[in-house]
Amino acid sequence: MKLVATWLLAALLAWALPSGASGQTGVRIIVNGVQIPLAAPAVVSNGQVMAPIQGLFEPMGALAAFYEVDRSIVITNRVRATVRLKVGEATLRVNGDARPLPAAPALVSGYVVVPVQPIFQALGAWTKWEEAERTLYVSSQVRALTVQTAGGALQVKIDATGPVQAETRMLTQPDRLVVDLLHAALRVTERTIPVNDAGVLRIRAAQFQIKPYISRMVFDLQEPVEVRVLTSPTTYLVTVEVRPRAASPAVPAPATGSGPRDGSGAAADPGAGGAVKVLGVTFQGGGDAGRLTVETSGTVEYKIREFVYPDRLAIDLDNAVFVPVKQDLQVRHPSIALVRAAQFTAEPPVTRVVLTLKRKMNYVVNQSGGALVIDINTSVVGRGHVVAIDPGHGGRDPGAIGPSGLREADVVLDISLRVRELLSRDGVRNVILRESDVTVELPDRPRLAREAGATMFVSIHANANGRATVNGSETYFLTPQSLALAQMIQDELGIVLGIPSRGIKTANFLVLRDSGVPSVLVEAAFISNAEDETRLRDAAFRQRIASAIHKGIMRFLAIYPAPVAP
Numbered sequence: 219m220k221l222v223a224t225w226l227l228a229a230l231l232a233w234a235l236p237s238g239a240s241g242q243t244g245v246r247i248i249v250n251g252v253q254i255p256l257a258a259p260a261v262v263s264n265g266q267v268m269a270p271i272q273g274l275f276e277p278m279g280a281l282a283a284f285y286e287v288d289r290s291i292v293i294t295n296r297v298r299a300t301v302r303l304k305v306g307e308a309t310l311r312v313n314g315d316a317r318p319l320p321a322a323p324a325l326v327s328g329y330v331v332v333p334v335q336p337i338f339q340a341l342g343a344w345t346k347w348e349e350a351e352r353t354l355y356v357s358s359q360v361r362a363l364t365v366q367t368a369g370g371a372l373q374v375k376i377d378a379t380g381p382v383q384a385e386t387r388m389l390t391q392p393d394r395l396v397v398d399l400l401h402a403a404l405r406v407t408e409r410t411i412p413v414n415d416a417g418v419l420r421i422r423a424a425q426f427q428i429k430p431y432i433s434r435m436v437f438d439l440q441e442p443v444e445v446r447v448l449t450s451p452t453t454y455l456v457t458v459e460v461r462p463r464a465a466s467p468a469v470p471a472p473a474t475g476s477g478p479r480d481g482s483g484a485a486a487d488p489g490a491g492g493a494v495k496v497l498g499v500t501f502q503g504g505g506d507a508g509r510l511t512v513e514t515s516g517t518v519e520y521k522i523r524e525f526v527y528p529d530r531l532a533i534d535l536d537n538a539v540f541v542p543v544k545q546d547l548q549v550r551h552p553s554i555a556l557v558r559a560a561q562f563t564a565e566p567p568v569t570r571v572v573l574t575l576k577r578k579m580n581y582v583v584n585q586s587g588g589a590l591v592i593d594i595n596t597s598v599v600g601r602g603h604v605v606a607i608d609p610g611h612g613g614r615d616p617g618a619i620g621p622s623g624l625r626e627a628d629v630v631l632d633i634s635l636r637v638r639e640l641l642s643r644d645g646v647r648n649v650i651l652r653e654s655d656v657t658v659e660l661p662d663r664p665r666l667a668r669e670a671g672a673t674m675f676v677s678i679h680a681n682a683n684g685r686a687t688v689n690g691s692e693t694y695f696l697t698p699q700s701l702a703l704a705q706m707i708q709d710e711l712g713i714v715l716g717i718p719s720r721g722i723k724t725a726n727f728l729v730l731r732d733s734g735v736p737s738v739l740v741e742a743a744f745i746s747n748a749e750d751e752t753r754l755r756d757a758a759f760r761q762r763i764a765s766a767i768h769k770g771i772m773r774f775l776a777i778y779p780a781p782v783a784p
């Protein structure tokens with residue numbers, strides 16, 4: 219039944235679009251190297267690539283939401299660029315400024331279909347339609363490189379219009395550090411930047427490759443350096459920090475700049491053409507931090523690559539033989555799923571270590587003689603945020619009562635405790651407004667959240683309706699700043715619960731009005747409906763609700779920075 223419906227929608231979409239849209243095959247959209255899995259086929263209509271909005275903007279770090287109430291489409295990104303469109307109107311608004319659109323967004327068989335290129339361009343992306351490949355390429359742009367030195371370190375800030383992946387590589391003879399920015403088009407004029415500090419002679423920037431775009435920076439080095447790559451959770455800024463390698467005072471930089479670099483003490487010189495031995499990989503993790511140590515017989519050249527979907531960090535060690543041949547580490551860590559090391563290629567010998575991450579993270583790489591150390595900082599998502607979880611009702615107020623006697627106050631407390639557990643596991647600070655069946659007066663709830671320093675407020679309820687047949691989930695919001703949070707949570711509920719998603723709605727509830735931070739009220743299911751009530755009695759269903767709320771919150775945290783404390 220479901221398959222038939224999907225096929226029908228696809229067929230209808232092809233028929234419904236004007237000017238020879240039917241019969242088109244294989245229009246692909248590739249955003250920052252990711253081919254978008256389209257909810258319905260994209261088509262080219264009057265020279266415009268038209269595609270459904272689902273999943274389209276996320277590889278560009280942006281989210282799209284459709285509001286049925288006024289048929290508007292809102293796309294927001296991490297730097298708070300907001301693009302607004304309306305079904306049937308050939309106008310686009312970027313942070314309020316109106317621009318004409320070559321084609322209007324349309325509702326086609328239940329899909330919201332938009333002209334793709336003008337929206338990406340409004341978000342600051344580079345786009346190109348390749349007719350021969352029937353492919354639209356979209357990538358982030360690097361619009362500024364800022365170089366500064368402080369405290370003996372060099373900081374290069376890479377300001378991009380969307381997410382960029384940084385890949386670093388150390389080369390010797392002469393010593394160079396290469397930083398590749400994948401899927402990033404270079405839009406800066408200054409291409410050679412003299413430095414003469416912090417171990418760096420100069421930086422050269424260039425568009426190294428087109429399709430896919432790679433922007434390359436080469437740091438010509440005066441002495442061995444350490445490198446840190448920091449990815450901002452709240453902007454698209456990537457910072458590369460370079461400083462002379464610490465703890466190597468015994469090794470003066472060779473005046474000629476030639477000859478193998480060696481770590482102090484270690485038997486570093488592998489001999490002419492000899493490979494470095496990689497003896498093994500260990501991982502230590504605790505709290506937010508994680509440290510991967512790669513034990514080597516000497517200094518190695520290495521390259522770090524970032525991958526997405528899933529997020530991975532791959533460290534390639536050149537001219538390196540992995541003595542254990544293959545090593546899998548079982549890692550119990552809130553943010554790291556897996557560590558694998560293996561001989562990647564035998565000739566030339568390359569050892570590859572891959573960390574599979576549960577989300578994107580900052581990392582710092584240090585090498586000293588016998589070890590390459592990768593420190594990972596996971597305390598990035600949600601930093602500065604405090605999530606207030608408000609289990610509805612309780613104590614004197616049982617809330618709504620189901621046909622078989624289930625009390626809303628009990629159900630929502632259980633769900634709330636599960637949400638708290640999931641957030642805590644991710645290291646997200648939170649506060650719950652009641653932990654047991656006690657009375658908390660309604661006006662006290664926003665106040666308690668404020669006093670706990672909450673930066674967002676999530677109230678959890680079960681719905682009731684006079685008509686016993688009504689069921690499903692819905693999420694309420696009131697203020698504009700709460701809209702994205704409501705949409706993100708409701709999206710997740712709609713995906714996992716298997717009951718109707720009734721969408722997001724506005725309501726003038728006190729808890730939505732008075733907390734002063736993004737606030738939503740989730741009505742997870744209808745306790746007044748016998749089937750939903752039965753579902754709510756099931757712990758697995760309550761866990762699914764909690765997990766959906768948690769996912770929605772995490773999506774919000776990944777995009778919206780916490781407000782700066784006054």
Ligand code: ZN
Pocket residue numbers: 610611617618626679680
């Ligand atoms: Zn309620």
